[in-house]
Amino acid sequence: MFRIGLDGIVLRGRDAGSLRYFEQVLTGLATLDTCHQFVVFADLKVVTSATSLHHSTLVFHSVIRNGLPPALHQQLFAGWHILGTLDLLHSPVFVPPLSFTGKTVTTLFDLAFVRYPNTKKWTGQFWWRLLGRWGMQKANRIIALSESTRRNLVDWGIAAEKIRVVYPCMSSTFRSTAPASAATKYRLPDSYVFYLGTLEPRKNIPTLLRAFALAKKRGALPHALVIAGARGWRYDDIFRTVEELGIKDQVIFLGYVPDQDLPALYSGADVFAYLSWYEGFGFPVLEAMACGTPVLTSNVSALPEVVGDAGILVPPNDPEQAADAIVRVLADAEWRRELSARGLARAALFTQERFARGILQVYEEVLQS
Numbered sequence: 043m044f045r046i047g048l049d050g051i052v053l054r055g056r057d058a059g060s061l062r063y064f065e066q067v068l069t070g071l072a073t074l075d076t077c078h079q080f081v082v083f084a085d086l087k088v089v090t091s092a093t094s095l096h097h098s099t100l101v102f103h104s105v106i107r108n109g110l111p112p113a114l115h116q117q118l119f120a121g122w123h124i125l126g127t128l129d130l131l132h133s134p135v136f137v138p139p140l141s142f143t144g145k146t147v148t149t150l151f152d153l154a155f156v157r158y159p160n161t162k163k164w165t166g167q168f169w170w171r172l173l174g175r176w177g178m179q180k181a182n183r184i185i186a187l188s189e190s191t192r193r194n195l196v197d198w199g200i201a202a203e204k205i206r207v208v209y210p211c212m213s214s215t216f217r218s219t220a221p222a223s224a225a226t227k228y229r230l231p232d233s234y235v236f237y238l239g240t241l242e243p244r245k246n247i248p249t250l251l252r253a254f255a256l257a258k259k260r261g262a263l264p265h266a267l268v269i270a271g272a273r274g275w276r277y278d279d280i281f282r283t284v285e286e287l288g289i290k291d292q293v294i295f296l297g298y299v300p301d302q303d304l305p306a307l308y309s310g311a312d313v314f315a316y317l318s319w320y321e322g323f324g325f326p327v328l329e330a331m332a333c334g335t336p337v338l339t340s341n342v343s344a345l346p347e348v349v350g351d352a353g354i355l356v357p358p359n360d361p362e363q364a365a366d367a368i369v370r371v372l373a374d375a376e377w378r379r380e381l382s383a384r385g386l387a388r389a390a391l392f393t394q395e396r397f398a399r400g401i402l403q404v405y406e407e408v409l410q411s
Contacts, residue, residue: 043077043078043079044078044129044130044405044409045078045128045129045130046078046079046080046081046128046129046130046131046132046405047082047083047122047128047130047132048068048071048081048082048083048084048132048134049083049084049116049131049132049134049135049138050064050082050083050084050085050088050089050134050135051083051084051085051105051112051115051116051119051136052112052113052115052116052135052136053084053085053088053089054085054088054107054112059151059325060151061088061089062213062301063134063135063149063151063210064084064089064134064135065089066210066211066394066397067132067134067398067401068080068082068089068100069394070211070394070395070397070398070401071100071398071401072099072100073394073395073398074395074398074399074402076099076402078402078405079099079101080099080100080101081101081103081128082100082101082102082103083103083105083119083121083122084104084105085104085105085106086102103121105119105121111165111169113136113173114169116133116136116139117139117140117141117173118139118140118141119139119141120141122139122141122142128142128144129144129145129409130144130145130146130147130405130408131144131145131146131147132146132147132148132149132405133146133147133148133177133181134149134185135149136148137173137174137176137177137178137181138177138180138181145182145408145409146180146181146182147181147182147185147404147405147408148178148181148183148184148185149184149185149186149187150178150184150185150186150187150191151187151191151322151323152191152194152320152321152343152344153191153194153195153198154320154322155167155170155171155174156174157194157320158244158319163242163275175198175199178195178200179200181204182204182408183204183404183407183408184200184204184205184206185206185207185401185404186205186206186207186208186322187207187208187209187210187322187323187344188322188343188344188347188348189207189344189347190322190343190344190347191207191322191323191344192207206403206404206407208400208401208404209392209397209400210323210325210328210392211392211393211397211398212328212332212389212390212392212393212394213329214394215301215302215305216304216308216328216329216389217305217332217333217334218305218334218386219305219306219308219333220309221306221307221309221310222306223303223306224310225306227303228268228294228296228303230266230268230294230307230310231264231265231266232264233263233264233265233266233312234265234266234267234268234294234310234311234312235254235265235266235267235268235312235313235314235372236268236270236307236308236311236313236314236315236330236335237268237269237270237271237314237316238270238271238299238304238307238308238314238326238330239316239318239326240272240273240274241269241271241273241274241277241280242274242275242276242277243276243279243319244318244319244320245316245317245318245319246317246319246358247269247280247283247317248279248280248283249358249359249361249364250267250315250316250317250361250364251267251280251283251284251287251289251293252361252365253317253361253362253364253365253368254267254289254292254293254315254365254368255287255288255289255365256361256362256365257364257368257369258292260365260366260369261368261369261373263368263369263372265312265372266292266293266294267289267293267294267315268294268296268307268311269293269294269295269296270296270297270298270299270307271296271297271299272297272298273297304329305329305333308330308333308335309334309335311330311335312336312372312378313335313336313337313338313368313371313378314326314327314330314336314337315338315339315368316330316337316338316339316340316345317338317339317340317356317358317364318339318340318343318345318358319340319342319343320342321340321343321344321345322343322344323344323348324339324343324344324348324349327339327345327348327349328348328392331349331352331353331385331386331388332385332386332390334382334385334386335382335385336353336354336371336377336378336381336382336385337349337352337353337381337385338353338354338356338364338367338368338371339353339354339355339356340355340356340357340358341355341356341357341358342357342358350388351384352381352384352385352387352388353381353384353385354367354371354381
């Protein structure tokens with residue numbers, strides 16, 4: 043039996059994608075028939091869904107926030123060996139800490155801090171620039187969420203032989219759901235185009251707004267554009283674009299939406315539109331497909347890898363083409379049904395067992411080396 047540490051110290055309340063991935067790791071490993079023990083280091087007030095597992099292979103060690111920046115807290119944390127010697131430490135949401143001298147695995151979501159530095163908040167940019175390359179060179183293995191991210195790492199100078207691609211899984215909570223509850227709670231119209239993601243430059247929301255405005259004119263659409271997601275940084279351009287286009291009464295900003303409301307919001311949409319400039323994976327497009335919602339997304343980075351032939355792919359810098367796609371899919375009910383069926387089949391490939399076995403295979407490869 044090996045003791046494997048799982049490092050979630052940097053996680054804070056609304057680190058939506060990172061938190062979801064970390065909980066996927068914990069839940070997936072707990073379902074496997076393995077003799078290993080997994081020691082979880084995290085603020086247990088944040089990692090709530092996983093702590094309810096009470097599984098014999100999981101041992102939780104609560105790490106209380108000490109006022110330091112999360113990345114610095116994680117790097118200076120001295121308690122990795124509190125519960126006994128660890129044979130391996132996996133840092134699924136940041137690079138391994140300086141204080142740990144044993145074998146390590148790290149997961150990398152994307153290389154946005156290198157490829158699109160102007161789209162990252164300066165604090166995140168600082169910590170990734172300071173520790174990113176060192177941490178990835180130090181790790182025995184790097185888990186990339188997509189082939190796109192693997193290629194980015196190799197281009198950045200990381201040895202290809204230490205990188206393994208393990209696709210995340212699709213949570214069973216994301217499935218076609220009666221949208222009435224969400225429509226009532228958020229006062230939504232009967233017909234809408236949906237977007238979910240942090241309001242920040244990398245998500246390319248101004249282009250989506252321009253495409254939506256064009257589509258409204260070309261197709262005489264009754265739809266609103268519903269935008270869900272917390273405000274990140276440099277989001278002023280989004281609201282300025284709404285004013286410039288004169289579509290303030292046609293765009294609904296919901297702000298942060300709790301996970302339990304998302305399936306109904308996806309299910310109620312006629313199309314999910316996500317024109318991000320760059321993604322290491324793209325959880326929202328997978329969630330939308332799992333809910334049976336047709337997907338329109340960018341033809342760059344990892345997004346085509348996730349969507350396959352189950353969605354509509356357009357250049358993220360072309361609002362004209364995106365508008366044409368929106369008009370066409372909303373006008374063609376049969377095509378929407380076809381995209382819905384393809385999306386459901388595609389999402390079903392991203393299973394929890396496949397994901398967890400992929401993670402465990404990386405651990406065992408390192409432990410046996």
